[in-house]
Amino acid sequence: MNASATSMMRHASMFRRCIAVAMFALLSLLAQPAFASPEEPAMEPGMEFIKLRPELLKAGWKPVITREQDKDGTPINQIGETGNMYRAGFIEVEYCIGNLVYCLFYYSRGKDCLQIVTEGPYIQLPTGHLPRLHRWTSDCHPPEPVPLRPRQR
8 A cells, every 4th residue: 555545544534533523522512511529620611631630530530541543553642633642641542633632531430431522732831732621521431441561662
């Protein structure tokens, strides 16, 4: 397969993901669950994800790493803006899409699932931009987690 065909397949795959996240964003407008427990972090649309994430971890939510791969076998959490988020330490990012950079993250706690959508790219501080919480739902099924393995150098 030539490079042009591989590139077209990658773009088609990202387009399908873009449609999926857009559908999720539209459907999530209909319902926004609130956590009832006082030990759960307060979540408000627009809050900085970098401030929310430690609170989620402290409340027992565990990052879920996706197994999903592009057609060439590259893990999708290693490509483009998704890869930027992953390399910045957000190992639970599944994928990011669109000009506004919507990113999808999964967490689990026991049998519970938490799906977070952020808006905005991650650019290193102090002059950078931080993603903000856009939507969240506990009505989800997280991707099957990948066992954590040391990186090979």
